Amino acid sequence: MSDQPLQHDPRPGEPLDELQLAEIKGAILAKLRLAIGKDAGMATKRDWYMAAALALRDRIVHRWLTTEKQSYDAGRKRVYYLSLEFLIGRLFTDALNNMGLLPMFETALGDLGVGLSELRRLEPDAALGNGGLGRLAACFMESMATLSIPAFGYGIRYDFGLFRQIISHGLQQEYPDEWLSFGNPWEFQRPEVVHHVHFGGHVEHADERGRDRAVWHPAETVEAIAYDTPIVGWRGQHVNALRLWSARAPDPLDLDVFNSGDYISASAEQARAEAICKFLYPNDESAAGRELRLRQEFFFVSASLQDLVERHLAADGQLRSLPQKVAVQLNDTHPSLAVTELMRILVDLHNFRWEEAWKITVATFSYTNHTLLPEALETWPVELFERLLPRHLEIIYRINVHHLALAEARCPGDIDFRASVSLIDERGGRKVRMGQLAFVGSHRINGVSAMHSELMKETVFHDLNHLYPSRITNKTNGITFRRWLMLANPRLTALLRETCGEAVLDDFSLLEKLEDLASDNAFQQRFRDVKHHNKLALARLIAERLGTKVDPSALFDVQIKRIHEYKRQLLNIVETVALYQAMKDEPDRNWASRVKIFAGKAAASYHYAKLIIKLINDVANTVNNDPDLRGRLKVIFLPDYNVSLAEVIIPAADLSEQISTAGMEASGTGNMKLALNGAVTIGTLDGANIEIRDHVGAENIAIFGMEADDVMIRRKQGLDATDIIKRSPRLSRAVAAIENGEFSPEEPNRFARIAEAIRFHDPYMVAADFDSYYEAQRSVDARWQVMPAWTRASILNVARMAWFSSDRTIREYAEDIWHVPVRRSPSATQGKGFQRGAGG
Numbered sequence: 001m002s003d004q005p006l007q008h009d010p011r012p013g014e015p016l017d018e019l020q021l022a023e024i025k026g027a028i029l030a031k032l033r034l035a036i037g038k039d040a041g042m043a044t045k046r047d048w049y050m051a052a053a054l055a056l057r058d059r060i061v062h063r064w065l066t067t068e069k070q071s072y073d074a075g076r077k078r079v080y081y082l083s084l085e086f087l088i089g090r091l092f093t094d095a096l097n098n099m100g101l102l103p104m105f106e107t108a109l110g111d112l113g114v115g116l117s118e119l120r121r122l123e124p125d126a127a128l129g130n131g132g133l134g135r136l137a138a139c140f141m142e143s144m145a146t147l148s149i150p151a152f153g154y155g156i157r158y159d160f161g162l163f164r165q166i167i168s169h170g171l172q173q174e175y176p177d178e179w180l181s182f183g184n185p186w187e188f189q190r191p192e193v194v195h196h197v198h199f200g201g202h203v204e205h206a207d208e209r210g211r212d213r214a215v216w217h218p219a220e221t222v223e224a225i226a227y228d229t230p231i232v233g234w235r236g237q238h239v240n241a242l243r244l245w246s247a248r249a250p251d252p253l254d255l256d257v258f259n260s261g262d263y264i265s266a267s268a269e270q271a272r273a274e275a276i277c278k279f280l281y282p283n284d285e286s287a288a289g290r291e292l293r294l295r296q297e298f299f300f301v302s303a304s305l306q307d308l309v310e311r312h313l314a315a316d317g318q319l320r321s322l323p324q325k326v327a328v329q330l331n332d333t334h335p336s337l338a339v340t341e342l343m344r345i346l347v348d349l350h351n352f353r354w355e356e357a358w359k360i361t362v363a364t365f366s367y368t369n370h371t372l373l374p375e376a377l378e379t380w381p382v383e384l385f386e387r388l389l390p391r392h393l394e395i396i397y398r399i400n401v402h403h404l405a406l407a408e409a410r411c412p413g414d415i416d417f418r419a420s421v422s423l424i425d426e427r428g429g430r431k432v433r434m435g436q437l438a439f440v441g442s443h444r445i446n447g448v449s450a451m452h453s454e455l456m457k458e459t460v461f462h463d464l465n466h467l468y469p470s471r472i473t474n475k476t477n478g479i480t481f482r483r484w485l486m487l488a489n490p491r492l493t494a495l496l497r498e499t500c501g502e503a504v505l506d507d508f509s510l511l512e513k514l515e516d517l518a519s520d521n522a523f524q525q526r527f528r529d530v531k532h533h534n535k536l537a538l539a540r541l542i543a544e545r546l547g548t549k550v551d552p553s554a555l556f557d558v559q560i561k562r563i564h565e566y567k568r569q570l571l572n573i574v575e576t577v578a579l580y581q582a583m584k585d586e587p588d589r590n591w592a593s594r595v596k597i598f599a600g601k602a603a604a605s606y607h608y609a610k611l612i613i614k615l616i617n618d619v620a621n622t623v624n625n626d627p628d629l630r631g632r633l634k635v636i637f638l639p640d641y642n643v644s645l646a647e648v649i650i651p652a653a654d655l656s657e658q659i660s661t662a663g664m665e666a667s668g669t670g671n672m673k674l675a676l677n678g679a680v681t682i683g684t685l686d687g688a689n690i691e692i693r694d695h696v697g698a699e700n701i702a703i704f705g706m707e708a709d710d711v712m713i714r715r716k717q718g719l720d721a722t723d724i725i726k727r728s729p730r731l732s733r734a735v736a737a738i739e740n741g742e743f744s745p746e747e748p749n750r751f752a753r754i755a756e757a758i759r760f761h762d763p764y765m766v767a768a769d770f771d772s773y774y775e776a777q778r779s780v781d782a783r784w785q786v787m788p789a790w791t792r793a794s795i796l797n798v799a800r801m802a803w804f805s806s807d808r809t810i811r812e813y814a815e816d817i818w819h820v821p822v823r824r825s826p827s828a829t830q831g832k833g834f835q836r837g838a839g840g
Helices: 018-034 045-073 092-099 102-111 116-120 132-146 255-259 265-277 287-316 338-349 354-364 382-388 390-410 415-421 434-440 450-458 462-467 481-487 490-500 508-517 521-546 569-585 607-624 643-652 670-676 689-696 708-717 722-726 729-739 752-760 766-784 787-799 806-818
Strands: 078-082 151-156 164-168 171-175 188-199 202-208 211-217 220-232 239-248 326-331 365-368 379-381 431-433 444-447 472-474 555-560 594-599 633-638 655-658 680-683
Touching (some): 018 102, 045 092, 045 116, 092 102, 092 481, 132 151, 132 220, 132 326, 171 607, 239 287, 287 382, 326 806, 338 354, 338 390, 354 365, 365 434, 382 390, 382 431, 390 434, 415 462, 431 434, 434 462, 444 450, 450 462, 450 472, 481 490, 490 508, 508 787, 607 633, 607 752, 722 752, 729 752, 729 766, 752 766
Parallel strands (some): 365 444, 555 655
Antiparallel strands (some): 164 171, 188 220, 202 211
16 A cells, blocks of 8 residues: 555665575565466566465465474463454565565565565455454454464454445445455465354253253254464564354255256355355344344354364363363454353263353353443344254353342342343343353453443443452553554654664564653654655545645644544534634634544444545535635545555554544554554543553643543433533534535535434534534644644654553463463563553
8 A cells, every 4th residue: 555665674784695585586486387377477466466475475384383383282271362353454564574574575576576565555455354343353363473372363254354435426335345356365275174053943952861951953054164364473483373264055056956947046055154254244234134143153153162172172182171271262242152152062062061161161261342332232132042043042041040140149139230230131122132141151351441441340341240340350452563663654663773773673662762852853853754754655645546635744633443423523523614614714824734534434334424424525525625725724535444544544644533432432542553653642531542641641642521420421411412502602603504504505404414413412422522622623733833842742652652562462361361371572571661651
């Protein structure tokens, strides 16, 4: 995506090993001829990419097999990370960088007449995730490999990733993301690894020597086929596997039906099976969509549990030792069925007594909660469960009996308490609560920021925390600096290596050396030069994609995340309207030039979020074409946001918008990526913004708005905001302009729904936080116009971000939850840079 040169020499100035260089050139040419079937003269750029990727893969596989054998020989405990999403993005340069082969391949390809920067753009983004949760899983996989933790990631190999977003006339349109259309050089199909996943049918019970014996007779079987992708740790010292499952029918073609001439029906079972891995997050507005979601979740959970149990038995011979040798992390509620599936495997297939099986299960699982939003804590109708997973519903009922007995013992006679903690929600139609199931079936439940973990105890899991008081812990999220600094921002990385020393690539606490230079004029200029170069690259991309010219010397104000009401892109665009109106009122005032940059996707069925995208684009159309502004305000919506686009936007950002309604963002990781690259945060005291403030210093972040307690109080008072709007002339005028069609003259009522929601039903507190946000933005303008002060704050953000490495997060998981040893590497040094603040 980026046109920036890739400057990642392990030791700048040292000559490359000529023998190794010749070997790599030979390997690429051999792959081109033998694997691709082309001579150099006939090869396309894509052929060269595939050949180079396969040559690199060969080198990774040697490390992979070696580390795998070593961990098995040593009998090490293994971590299995279950996630419905892995937003891994492009792997080519990431693997090259971690293997220390980036300069070697860049030179080798250059000698062969091919540019590495050209080839990296040909690799599709593996968009197997929706946002922060999936990207976090990818960062964690890389950090587990970096810390030499034997680990497997488990997920689904979606044929189509998250949809490709097209903006047409300001409206989001969704198209299939065909990321596999040219093949995937990174994966290894494992046709010998097949697990049978069952659905439907009925359960028989028999008395077997005084014990109840359940036998599930399923009505449908789907085969799960494994595909492995190697994940390389830093310096290439350890390689783990990401195993993704693809679905197929045991009998892909009914020959009798086919021979009768009904060719479509002959493949019906295969089509039904393949639907499981067709698409990430199918629309669940329909009953069929909800059923497919549940089928997806059970499919990947069942295949993964069967796989890890089989692997454990091969290594250890018996299942009583499972918690000592295996740690399973459930990434959100999507894999919650793992609790019931492991119980089924232990009780039904391996004849464990219920009590012992339950102890093994709870000791094996831990659960990461990612949200306090009730709609994201999944529930499934009991009727659907009964039809699709009858044995698992029985297991849930039995877990619930023991669980509610404990609740009765803790709070005798308290019916409301029992109803609150029950795995079955009896209100408005009986539903299975997946968050409760994951909580009860895990020995540790962690939030992902200090505030989020405390709010879990006070809100969604208040009563469960009372029942199991020692289970909730906190593990604040982190990001992998290898991708989000070294790869995304090579010029800043080069400056950091020169300033902080080469060891900074292994020990991020050395970033603190920047603090002594934060006010140095010469260093500030060099730092600004790097930022300006990155802004030029983003400005070029905006011009290429949208045909809009932006001024690289303007403040680049960035909000890049999933489009959702609680993330409050609406607050941002309403403030933009108010700023536009103020600039029109006073055209001769010394306004700070600003480019508002939005990117993100709305779920296909989330119509209100899609309306907000339309509003942003309509405001952009008006603002960007108003000659009165003389280009001092521009609004940009970049379509089809993904990891690769983020790698261009983040290094160019000056201001990071982290403006969620307080108490609703669990953590955020975009906030960390942006601050690490020198963007100053404007945000609420929500999620990890609090810990970022504690680390970078309150003077180097712009905090505004209500805190979580204020939001709860305001919500209890009601969601009507007409009183607030009346007291705010700026807000009143901005809402009126949106409502009256100033930005949609061809359809004046287009945004009436948005204006009505802000006025009369404002659960996300857009109106309540508007004035505070507007004033904070004007303070940002004032600081921007004193460039030395701005640059100092930007440098200090970089200098104080070391604690937010995913290496630190994974070390905490390993020590406090999984109980697995980690490699004592320099990057784990708990120096001064790791001690600032109260996070984690």
